[in-house]
Amino acid sequence: MRDAFIALHGDLGAGKTTLVRHLLQALGVRGRIKSPTYAVVEPYELPGLPIWHFDFYRFADPREWEDAGFKEIFASPGLKLVEWPEKAGAQLPTADLDITLHTALDGARQVGLCAHSATGAALLAATPLDKAAA
16 A cells, blocks of 8 residues: 555545545544645655545646646655545546445445556455445
8 A cells, every 4th residue: 555546536525535534544644634625635644654635626627736746746655545536637647446435315325446456456455345235
C-alpha cells in the first residue's frame, strides 16, 4: 500500500470521507483527520509512508488537477486516496483500486471493489471480506 492510488466513488453522504478516516486511523494517523473538501488535499506523514487525501468535488474543470500541481504528487511514492476522481477526468492516472460506495434504501452501505493493477489486486487480496455478504 506504500505506493497506491485508491479512488473512492459514491454520492454525497455515501461514506467516502468516513471510510478514509477509518483507514487512516487504522494505519496509525493520530489527531484530527479533516475532510479535504475545501483545501482539496490533506497530507499526512507516517514513518516511511507519505499519504495524501484528495477531494476533487469542487473541481469545475479537469485541468484544475494539473494546474494545482498534483501531477508531481501522483508521480511520487506514497498513498493517494481520492474522493470524486471523475472530476479530474483523464488527468488522473488509472487507480490501483476503485472503491464504490452506495447507500441502500434501508440506509446500509454497499461496497464494490475493483482492482486495476497488481498493486490493486494485492490490496484486494489483503482485504478481509465478509464472504457471507459477498
